[in-house]
Amino acid sequence: MQVETFDVIVIGAGQAGPALAAHCTREGLRTAVIERAHFGGTCVNVGCVPTKTLVASARAIHVARRGSEFGFSAGAIQVNMERVKARKDELVHQSRNAVYQWMQGLKNAEVIQGHARFVGPRSVKVGERMLRAARVFINVGGRAAVPDIAGLNAVPYLDNASIMELTEVPEHLVIVGGSYIGIEFAQMMRRFGARVTVVERAAKLLPREDDDVSDGIRAILEAEGVEFQLGAECLSLSRQGNRVVVGTVCGTESPAINGSHLLLAIGRRPNTDDMGIEAAGIKLDERGYIMVDEQLRTSAEGVWAMGDCNGRGAFTHTAWNDYEIVAANLFDNDARRVSDRIPCYALFIDPALGRVGMTEREVRASGRPALLARMPMQRVGRAREAGETQGFMKALVDADTQRLLGAAILGLNGDEVVHSLLDIMAADQPYTAISRAMHIHPTVSELLPTLLQQLKPLERV
Numbered sequence: 001m002q003v004e005t006f007d008v009i010v011i012g013a014g015q016a017g018p019a020l021a022a023h024c025t026r027e028g029l030r031t032a033v034i035e036r037a038h039f040g041g042t043c044v045n046v047g048c049v050p051t052k053t054l055v056a057s058a059r060a061i062h063v064a065r066r067g068s069e070f071g072f073s074a075g076a077i078q079v080n081m082e083r084v085k086a087r088k089d090e091l092v093h094q095s096r097n098a099v100y101q102w103m104q105g106l107k108n109a110e111v112i113q114g115h116a117r118f119v120g121p122r123s124v125k126v127g128e129r130m131l132r133a134a135r136v137f138i139n140v141g142g143r144a145a146v147p148d149i150a151g152l153n154a155v156p157y158l159d160n161a162s163i164m165e166l167t168e169v170p171e172h173l174v175i176v177g178g179s180y181i182g183i184e185f186a187q188m189m190r191r192f193g194a195r196v197t198v199v200e201r202a203a204k205l206l207p208r209e210d211d212d213v214s215d216g217i218r219a220i221l222e223a224e225g226v227e228f229q230l231g232a233e234c235l236s237l238s239r240q241g242n243r244v245v246v247g248t249v250c251g252t253e254s255p256a257i258n259g260s261h262l263l264l265a266i267g268r269r270p271n272t273d274d275m276g277i278e279a280a281g282i283k284l285d286e287r288g289y290i291m292v293d294e295q296l297r298t299s300a301e302g303v304w305a306m307g308d309c310n311g312r313g314a315f316t317h318t319a320w321n322d323y324e325i326v327a328a329n330l331f332d333n334d335a336r337r338v339s340d341r342i343p344c345y346a347l348f349i350d351p352a353l354g355r356v357g358m359t360e361r362e363v364r365a366s367g368r369p370a371l372l373a374r375m376p377m378q379r380v381g382r383a384r385e386a387g388e389t390q391g392f393m394k395a396l397v398d399a400d401t402q403r404l405l406g407a408a409i410l411g412l413n414g415d416e417v418v419h420s421l422l423d424i425m426a427a428d429q430p431y432t433a434i435s436r437a438m439h440i441h442p443t444v445s446e447l448l449p450t451l452l453q454q455l456k457p458l459e460r461v
Contacts, residue, residue, distance in 0.1 A: 014041020354418030357406030
């Protein structure tokens with residue numbers, strides 16, 4: 001079989017891969033872009049774009065139901081799930097096609113559709129073609145993990161992708177997993193009209209969050225009618241006619257939850273198990289993630305891994321930052337590293353959670369002297385005016401350096417407001433750069449100076 005030689009091979013067209021491919025072509029490198037399924041990766045196809053489109057529909061429905069609070073009546077709200085899905089599909093198609101057309105339009109690049117499998121160092125086979133390059137970049141993403149639950153093989157279930165193909169609202173959706181994906185779908189489907197029960201093995205939702213954040217999120221969802229079964233240590237599944245029965249505690253006489261649909265939302269796994277990774281000399285960790293260094297180089301010379309498959313971040317923004325790190329090191333003589341970035345993410349319920357830096361629990365565990373400020377969203381005029389007073393703001397500061405250590409904004413526009421704190425952290429400026437600033441009224445962000453002016457020593461417990 002004839003071997004085709006390229007300067008660069010990019011495997012996977014998610015968030016990082018296309019951008020790096022485009023950068024390589026601008027550098028004059030002959031580039032092959034290989035994608036086995038849909039262009040755009042998780043974010044475009046089964047992640048950010050479709051889920052936030054559905055979240056927007058669910059919010060519009062929710063606000064319409066609250067019309068009397070704002071002085072109007074929208075009448076009886078009828079949810080057309082087929083139309084909701086069609087709107088989502090349209091936006092996904094537009095986004096996916098935009099990435100595909102971008103790649104097709106690159107000069108000095110060839111787009112190859114098919115499954116790439118390593119057959120040797122920096123050598124892959126795609127169908128009947130054999131490709132080799134001096135540099136290979138892996139951006140293959142991840143997929144929903146299937147947990148080991150007794151009785152799973154006997155029941156139908158949904159994952160984060162298949163649930164978005166529903167054309168009818170579930171009568172009773174049972175969600176196994178009380179973390180970020182499960183929580184977003186819980187509120188969304190409840191607003192569409194489903195009864196929703198969330199089952200979580202841990203004693204609280206979102207176990208890695210501080211207790212006040214977890215409790216605040218639970219209160220928001222409970223106020224909308226979402227039900228919770230926490231501390232479900234002995235999960236089991238069975239079928240009763242067309243229903244799915246979820247056992248949550250130990251013992252044969254334990255009560256069970258009877259639902260019409262089951263969503264499994266218990267984490268993700270990398271798409272590395274069918275790539276012939278061993279033939280390339282690439283090391284994986286015990287969970288199947290590609291092991292990389294601070295500049296995203298794998299154990300194999302000339303091979304990098306970006307995005308979800310490297311285990312260094314599970315977000316679109318971390319994948320994009322992976323691209324920036326690789327490009328900076330290769331082409332700009334800029335030694336950027338993974339450890340340079342500040343952890344940040346959002347939970348896109350309504351109101352949203354914006355999180356940056358360390359949690360309060362992590363700050364306490366560090367033993368450093370710290371300051372803490374906390375403020376309920378009821379203090380925020382813009383939130384009261386919008387009828388969105390749930391949640392709170394919290395910030396932590398190093399008492400010695402006056403640098404922000406972390407923050408949580410659970411409330412109206414929390415996913416946007418938190419960036420003001422993130423930018424100060426990235427600029428390595430003291431918290432006073434915000435606390436002494438004059439902000440615009442009436443906004444949510446104007447309460448950040450007020451919040452930081454109330455910092456007090458973090459009490460040890």
